Amino acid sequence: MGQDITYLCIGLGFAYLSLITDAYSKMIMGYCLHPLLTAEGSAKALDMALSHGEISQELIHHSDRGSQYCSFHYVQKLRQAGINISMTENGDPYENAIAELVNDILKIDFRLNWVCNTFEEAQRTVEASTVTTTTCGLT
Template sequence: AVCRPNQVWVSDITYIGKRESPCYLSLVTDAYSKKIVGFEVSQTMCTPHVVKALKMAQKQRKTNEPLIHHSDRGVQYCAEEYQYYLSKYQLSCSMTENSDPYENAIAERINGILKQEFMIDTYHLDLHLMKQIVAEAIDIYNNDRPHWSNHMLTPNQMHMKSNMNFRTYKTKNSSNLSATTV
């Protein structure tokens, strides 16, 4: 069970903007606190962009305790360059088995919050402005938005605590009856 910050990070990429010419948002989120610890907005889904999000997350990491990095099986996360940084930062690699979104539910939930509540995918602006909008949304998300699963603490508040049980929802996937956090 996840019982402290920087025990498990989840990563994902999602598109934002118009499908004709989207930007891509790479996120690294702490599974315990739901804090977004690393992110990058880019015009491609290339590996160097997800590496930038990972490097940002690593910079804020204040401990050398064991840390698991979980992602889907996207080519960016399987790439030699990304795996190099996981090894360099001494992160254990975990990946979904079947590319099932329920296996990376926290990352998918955070994508949804940013798109639905902060509406970051409704803008069709140049990359520089999209980066600003996303940075502002993530700052508000981390500092001002409480989570039910965090006992109504914000991600930053929860990130400062350890050994708090977080609330879970059951998955909608009938083949997997385990609980999923959001």
């Protein structure tokens, strides 16, 4: 599974969308739109992904070296679930290509790059796009 965070424009500010994508199916397994760029949003996306059921012993969580993914709480959740941890060497987005692809598809094809007036409007837009991609995948 790949994890990344992208930002959405909301009025004059931003919100941060944490996404966890299954590398094989390209389906979004977990997401959280959060008003702050903190580990809390990433942890909520991880909780959603983990709620889907049994975890394979060979599952690998891949991310960049963002502070959210290096936080004690986040790493502990991964270890407790028996998930192997992989991080890019130097934060290069090319080393996390699937996550970057998902960000681009959501922003371009689902128009998440449009400015929403409120956090609630952005939340509805995110939910509509992630329901589609969770059901159909991003092929």
